[in-house]
Amino acid sequence: MSRIVHKFTRKVPHWQPRVTPVKLDEATEEQLDALQVTPSNTKVSEYVLTLAHDVESLKVRSPLFNAIMYDPGGMSRAERELGAIGASMVNRCIYCAAVHADRHAKLEKDTSVTDELFEKGEKADLSPRNRAIFDFARKLSESPVDAAPEDMARLRAAGLSDEEILDLILSAALFGWANRLMHVLGDPVRQEVPV
């Protein structure tokens, strides 16, 4: 038995596809090639096998994802994760929010920011810099026209450089993409262990 997870959590759930993923033993050569460039190439997840239905998109998205989240310079990795969390909370992608809240907590060696966010949402008590970052990510995610010049001014007042602001735009926007795959194509579930 499994149940769908509806509340934000750092405990990463299982992702259960709503469509039938590509079967690895039936994958085309192009699909097998694209599956190798994903971050976890030892075991191919159901999520990646689902995306293999559109192999041309999958092949270009994995390197783009890695560059936005991990390339050196610019914004810190933890703050890029905060951009990802802002988007994922707006789109209620429980799975993405869990994965990236867990990463944020590990990078920062501190769970307080994500505890606060999951408990209080946009009313969370955050440092001025985290507040500016989270609010910008949230508004840009709600609608591209929701983020306003005042939000940009708050980022600059909080000390973000142009390079850091660019990385925030990219990480929040990237999760506009990831959430529309994860949240739309599957459910976050927890396996129930019979007592």
Place this chain on the structure above:
Amino acid sequence: MSIFDSTTLKAAGIAQGPVAAAVETRAKIIEATQAAEDAVLSPRDPGAFPHDLRAALAARLATAGGEPALAERYLDKAGAMVALADPARDGVAEGFGTVVAFFDKAANRTRDIAAEDISSLQAEGIADADIVRLCELSAFMAYQLRVVAGLRLMKGEAA
């Protein structure tokens, strides 16, 4: 091709100045964004969604998302499907009512999507591979729209 000729930077109006300098430090990402656009808008295997239909749906989201310059670039490629680029039309008359309703919801009301939205596409006979293709198109456009809107704000212009 220079990154400044990419759809994203052209639509955001980024050519020079401090924002352009920051963007140059992430040139690889802009190149990968253009590669993604090509893969999603004009794939070799389009499945059930030909290139002109994809361009029309992309223009539809860009218009609804308040980015007319981006919409213009996709409208040019929408051909016979151009009617679907109008966010006020529901696509029923063109035979794409279910597809358009799902596409709009996935793009603009993502959090409200539920399992029934996928099963209703399947009930209409839309193949799983095409459902994934449709999601990728809506998802990529959500990304590109936000990059364009964000860059425009950086440059100091309201969307």
